[in-house]
Amino acid sequence: MAMRRVYADEFHPRSELALPRHPEAMPPFPVIDMHAHFGPLLLGERYEEEYDTRRCCEVLREMGLERIFCLELVWDGEYDRLCRKLEASDGMIVPVGSVDVFKALEPDFEDHVYRVLRDLKAKGSPAVKLWKNMTLMGQERFGRNLALDDPHFEPLWQACGELGLPIIIHVADPPCFFKPIDTDNEHYVCLSRHPEWSFYRPGLFSFEEHMRMQEAVIRNHPKTTFVVAHVGSYAENLPQVSKWLEQYPNLYVDVAARLDQLGRQPYTARAFIERWQDRVMFGTDYEGWFTPERTREFYHTHYRFFQTWDEYFDHPFPDFLGQWKICGLGLERGVLKKLYRDNAIRVFGL
Numbered sequence: 001m002a003m004r005r006v007y008a009d010e011f012h013p014r015s016e017l018a019l020p021r022h023p024e025a026m027p028p029f030p031v032i033d034m035h036a037h038f039g040p041l042l043l044g045e046r047y048e049e050e051y052d053t054r055r056c057c058e059v060l061r062e063m064g065l066e067r068i069f070c071l072e073l074v075w076d077g078e079y080d081r082l083c084r085k086l087e088a089s090d091g092m093i094v095p096v097g098s099v100d101v102f103k104a105l106e107p108d109f110e111d112h113v114y115r116v117l118r119d120l121k122a123k124g125s126p127a128v129k130l131w132k133n134m135t136l137m138g139q140e141r142f143g144r145n146l147a148l149d150d151p152h153f154e155p156l157w158q159a160c161g162e163l164g165l166p167i168i169i170h171v172a173d174p175p176c177f178f179k180p181i182d183t184d185n186e187h188y189v190c191l192s193r194h195p196e197w198s199f200y201r202p203g204l205f206s207f208e209e210h211m212r213m214q215e216a217v218i219r220n221h222p223k224t225t226f227v228v229a230h231v232g233s234y235a236e237n238l239p240q241v242s243k244w245l246e247q248y249p250n251l252y253v254d255v256a257a258r259l260d261q262l263g264r265q266p267y268t269a270r271a272f273i274e275r276w277q278d279r280v281m282f283g284t285d286y287e288g289w290f291t292p293e294r295t296r297e298f299y300h301t302h303y304r305f306f307q308t309w310d311e312y313f314d315h316p317f318p319d320f321l322g323q324w325k326i327c328g329l330g331l332e333r334g335v336l337k338k339l340y341r342d343n344a345i346r347v348f349g350l
Contacts (some may be wrong), residue, residue, distance in 0.1 A: 015325070018310060019311050025303040029337060030066035032344040035168070035229060035256035035283025038093060039041065039072035039082045041131070042287055046085045053088040058093065059292045061157040063299040066341070067091075067350070068286065071129040071168060073098045073208050083123065084115055096168065098129045099156065102141040110155040126348040127227070128160055130169040133214065145205060148213035150222070157217060161224035166347055168254075170229040172210035173199065174261075190320045211240075218248045227252045227281065237263035238272045245276050252347060255339075256283035259305050260315040263326020270329040277335045281343045282306075284316070306331050306339065 043050045047236065060068060070093050079097040086093045097120045103109045117128065134153065138145040146152060148171065160167050172178075176187040178199045185191060191198050196209065197198050205213070214233060218226050228251065232241040235258040244251055253276075262269040273280050285301055286295075301316045309330040315321065331339070344350060 005301070015312060017312055020305055021313070022310055022311070023313075024300050025307050026300075027064040027303050027307070027336070027340060027343065028150055028333060031064050031340045032066055032284060032285060032350070033068040033284050034227075034281050034290075035254050035343045036070060036093075036286035037066050037072065038070040038086065038288035039074060039095075040078075041072050043289055047288070048085050053086060053093070054224045055292075056235050056295075057089045059295045063302075065298060065299075067094055069096050069127075069168075069283075070288075071096045073129065073131055073133070075099055075120065079120065079123070079125075092338065094124075094126060096122075096127050096129045097125045098131075100131070101134050101153070101156070102136070104137070104146060104150075105142060106153040109152065110159075112161050113155040117163050117165060121163055121165060121350045125165075125226035126350065127166040127168050128156075130156070130167055132170050132172060134170075136199060137209065139162065147205065147211070149216040150237065157221040157224050161344070166225040166252075167229055168227045168229060169213045172207055173197070174209045174302050175234075178204075178207040186322070189323050193320060201205070215244060216249075217250050218244070220247070222250050225250050225252070227254060227347065229254050229256055229283065231255055231258045231262070238268050240273065242272060244277055251341055252279050252281060252285035252343070256282045257317060257321070259326060260301065260322035262329075263315055264322065264324055266327040266329055270331065272328065272333060273339065274335055277338045278343060280339055281347070282340045287295055304328060306336060 038051070039047050050177060070082065070086060072082055073264065075097050079095065082095050085093055099113050099116045103112050103251065120128065135145055135148050174187060176185050177191065179185055180200055181188065181191045181195060181198055211234065231238070232244060232251070232253040233240050241253065284298070286298065290298060300318050301314070304310055304313070305328050305332070307325060308328040310328040312325040312327060315326045
């Protein structure tokens with residue numbers, strides 16, 4: 001019988017393994033998710049229409065969430081707009097604002113930074129959200145991309161340190177997003193579906209340059225607290241992230257959207273989180289438009305990963321991140337409590 005050629009993104013084999021499974025794992029105590037999105041960054045300008053705030057919170061509470069941070073690139077009136085949308089959460093969804101980094105070349109940028117940050121702090125934002133647009137999307141506004149440690153961005157790091165506002169920053173996407181989209185690229189399926197996510201083109205900083213810039217900013221601003229998202233931008237290299245955590249006490253990381261990487265190196269990942277249990281925070285990259293069914297599955301999978309010894313199951317983003325299965329870490333209760341809740345309370349002063 002003639003066989004049709006099957007392409008990589010069509011291959012979804014069903015495992016025949018007979019293994020213990022805990023697909024509906026729940027946390028043993030309330031959880032703080034410090035990395036989620038309910039605003040325009042991922043949901044678009046009409047984000048108010050994408051979800052019902054009250055209903056969304058009902059499902060999140062059902063899944064053990066006590067509080068969840070909404071990380072957005074908004075300030076001034078747009079931050080107020082986001083706050084109005086989230087009012088129905090009764091404080092469960094915590095809006096985190098930003099500053100207009102594309103003003104960096106303007107003479108009044110420092111004034112803008114201090115004014116906006118004081119305003120955000122007065123309105124209850126526990127941190128400041130910064131994103132990869134700082135180094136990868138400046139050509140449209142500046143005519144070139146600025147380095148993260150460019151002197152023009154200096155007021156940001158200085159002001160956050162002075163005002164006691166931690167910075168939650170997404171510096172770079174996975175290393176493979178900066179490499180050719182070919183069959184040697186382990187994110188080939190993902191990037192083939194979304195070539196617009198690739199940063200392999202002239203005029204952009206390489207992944208290695210991003211890591212150098214990231215470290216320089218953290219090193220040069222020891223009084224500023226940095227929470228570098230996605231396991232310090234480098235979940236593929238936990239020994240390197242460990243070196244940074246060892247060198248820079250002002251550095252913290254979250255685990256958002258990197259269970260695909262952590263779960264394929266479970267021995268190393270477990271040892272990493274145990275060693276740095278006071279410096280790693282629970283984040284997911286949850287998006288407000290998720291259906292109740294998707295929300296339940298999403299959080300069950302996270303709890304299953306951190307709490308159980310289950311082997312070879314799907315991570316939360318199987319459709320577009322790594323095309324592989326993951327194994328659980330079976331973290332002890334004391335480590336879980338710091339990861340799920342205590343670290344966020346301490347770092348963000350909740």
